Amino acid sequence: LGVSHVKKRLVPSEAPSAAPNVTKTFATSYSITINWEFLVPCEHINEDIITGYSVRYREMGNNMADTTVLNITGASVTEATISNLNLSTNYSIQVAAVNGAGTGVFSNAAL
Numbered sequence: 001l002g003v004s005h006v007k008k009r010l011v012p013s014e015a016p017s018a019a020p021n022v023t024k025t026f027a028t029s030y031s032i033t034i035n036w037e038f039l040v041p042c043e044h045i046n047e048d049i050i051t052g053y054s055v056r057y058r059e060m061g062n063n064m065a066d067t068t069v070l071n072i073t074g075a076s077v078t079e080a081t082i083s084n085l086n087l088s089t090n091y092s093i094q095v096a097a098v099n100g101a102g103t104g105v106f107s108n109a110a111l
Contacts, residue, residue, distance in 0.1 A: 013048035016097035016104030020053070024110055025079070029087050034110055035079040039097045048099040050075040056106065057082055060090040071098075 020036035027033070039050055055070040072080055085091060094106040 013099065013101040015102040016050065016099055018097070019105040019107040020078075020095050020097060022093065022095045022107045022110040024093075026081075030085050031081055031083040032085065032091065032093070033079065033081045034093055034095070036095045036107070038076065038078055048101050050097045050099055052098045053077065053080075054096045054098055054103050054106075055080050055082070055093065056096075057091050057093040059086070060092055060111070 016039060018039055020039055022034055022036045025033050025035050034055070036053070052074055053072040055072060056067045057070075058064070058067040070080060070082070082091075082093070090111060092109040092111065094109055096106040097104045
């Protein structure tokens with residue numbers, strides 16, 4: 001009877017490496033709706049499945065300490081409405097995919 005022992009090396013998952021493309025789809029005086037593309041994990045670099053998205057926004061000219069973050073649960077959700085914005089104010093909005101390993105790369109700013 002031969003017994004073979006196989007050692008399996010577990011490689012930890014990585015946060016998403018790609019940033020979604022973000023577009024502004026609708027705006028009012030006090031809110032903005034954005035959408036982004038659904039991201040598929042890159043299996044060749046051991047990314048885990050997407051579990052949601054992180055949307056961060058801030059008034060243009062303000063530093064990152066003034067950033068507000070919305071956590072979106074669900075990989076199939078590809079739209080968010082940001083409300084209670086200041087009238088006549090420009091905002092920087094970015095989106096990143098999230099998986100079990102963490103938050104990935106944020107997109108370029110949608111204005």
